[in-house]
Amino acid sequence: xxxxxxxxxxxxKNLGGGILKVDSxxxxxxxxxxxxxxxxELARRFAHLEITKVLTAEISGIAPxxxxxxxxxxxxxxxxxxxxxxMVDGAYREVAPSHTKGKMVELMVSVExxxxxxKVLIVDDFLATGQTIDALARIVKMSGATLVGIGTxxxxxxxxxxxxxQYLNVPIESLVKITDMADGRIVxxx
Amino acid sequence: xxxxxxxxxxxxKNLGGGILKVDSxxxxxxxxxxxxxxxxELARRFAHLEITKVLTAEISGIAPxxxxxxxxxxxxxxxxxxxxxxMVDGAYREVAPSHTKGKMVELMVSVExxxxxxKVLIVDDFLATGQTIDALARIVKMSGATLVGIGTxxxxxxxxxxxxxQYLNVPIESLVKITDMADGRIVxxx
Numbered sequence: 425x426x427x428x429x430x431x432x433x434x435x436x437k438n439l440g441g442g443i444l445k446v447d448s449x450x451x452x453x454x455x456x457x458x459x460x461x462x463x464x465e466l467a468r469r470f471a472h473l474e475i476t477k478v479l480t481a482e483i484s485g486i487a488p489x490x491x492x493x494x495x496x497x498x499x500x501x502x503x504x505x506x507x508x509x510x511m512v513d514g515a516y517r518e519v520a521p522s523h524t525k526g527k528m529v530e531l532m533v534s535v536e537x538x539x540x541x542x543k544v545l546i547v548d549d550f551l552a553t554g555q556t557i558d559a560l561a562r563i564v565k566m567s568g569a570t571l572v573g574i575g576t577x578x579x580x581x582x583x584x585x586x587x588x589x590q591y592l593n594v595p596i597e598s599l600v601k602i603t604d605m606a607d608g609r610i611v612x613x614x
Numbered sequence: 615x616x617x618x619x620x621x622x623x624x625x626x627k628n629l630g631g632g633i634l635k636v637d638s639x640x641x642x643x644x645x646x647x648x649x650x651x652x653x654x655e656l657a658r659r660f661a662h663l664e665i666t667k668v669l670t671a672e673i674s675g676i677a678p679x680x681x682x683x684x685x686x687x688x689x690x691x692x693x694x695x696x697x698x699x700x701m702v703d704g705a706y707r708e709v710a711p712s713h714t715k716g717k718m719v720e721l722m723v724s725v726e727x728x729x730x731x732x733k734v735l736i737v738d739d740f741l742a743t744g745q746t747i748d749a750l751a752r753i754v755k756m757s758g759a760t761l762v763g764i765g766t767x768x769x770x771x772x773x774x775x776x777x778x779x780q781y782l783n784v785p786i787e788s789l790v791k792i793t794d795m796a797d798g799r800i801v802x803x804x
Binding site (some may be wrong): 439443444445446447448449452453454455457459460482483486487490491493494497498499500501502504509510511512523531534536537566569609 | 624632643647649676680684691721
């Protein structure tokens with residue numbers, strides 16, 4: 425996605441340690457028009473899979489997952505990390521290590537919103553180690569629904585997420601791949 | 615907004631204690647098409663105010679604020695409650711009591727994303743006690759930007775938020791007002 429590469433080169437900052445700052449348009453400030461383009465492109469890549477739900481994890485997955493779900497014409501479900509008082513009917517729960525918090529976080533999805541028969545696309549802003557997405561995939565499996573694909577905005581190929589998720593045997597699409605962030609570089613792959 | 619009233623009556627649950635469960639279409643599962651209608655309607659009500667940014671608080675404010683920002687053609691900024699590792703340039707910080715967590719939560723907005731000259735619309739899913747919105751309004755003031763309006767999806771008039779925010783002297787719009795939730799009722803006002 426050329427427009428995304430240009431935006432990363434223009435506004436993104438390599439903070440070192442594999443950390444890419446894109447909070448001016450993706451995950452603190454959000455450019456809604458751009459996010460619509462992201463959603464349309466992710467939807468296009470999975471349009472043939474008869475998806476019934478898009479699943480993401482709060483917080484920064486919500487914007488791209490919402491626009492993808494809109495383009496696909498299906499509901500979005502975002503896994504909660506803190507149990508809201510309105511979650512009363514039981515929930516599927518998994519844990520994943522948080523990149524930013526340095527501890528395990530819980531992911532919860534109400535049993536009402538994932539059912540056997542659902543065909544689920546997982547969407548997130550980043551594919552890095554893949555551990556959050558892996559936890560979401562386990563939640564999908566728990567519910568009896570079927571995972572049919574994984575779509576992310578930015579993949580950092582050097583963190584091994586794609587390899588970790590390979591066992592799920594579903595297509596994994598990312599709109600840009602960053603292959604190298606050593607020494608302040610931002611190198612895109614194919 | 616008639617379609618919202620109907621949806622609340624059909625899918626909403628009064629859990630008692632003023633808690634309205636609308637997590638099948640607003641704040642856990644999200645109906646993207648419906649959320650687009652919400653955004654268009656909020657944008658319509660503030661279209662004359664030359665808004666330059668929409669501000670909300672993570673988490674459940676993100677979906678309606680994104681669609682409102684899209685309809686207005688301006689960026690969305692969502693205040694973070696946990697400092698991300700990409701927040702490196704200083705932030706405006708305020709605290710507000712969390713309804714669901716029973717403790718104070720911090721709200722942070724990077725200094726980069728609110729500037730003097732910005733005309734800010736605050737959007738959130740609920741107007742209840744108004745304390746989160748009040749904290750966001752203090753952040754707007756800190757930044758030197760101008761708050762020009764407050765828009766919410768559902769207002770619970772019996773929790774006093776509108777009165778709390780009256781001192782800000784800006785228009786406050788909510789798409790539905792619920793005036794009474796006693797004894798399992800959901801009563802709409804004008």
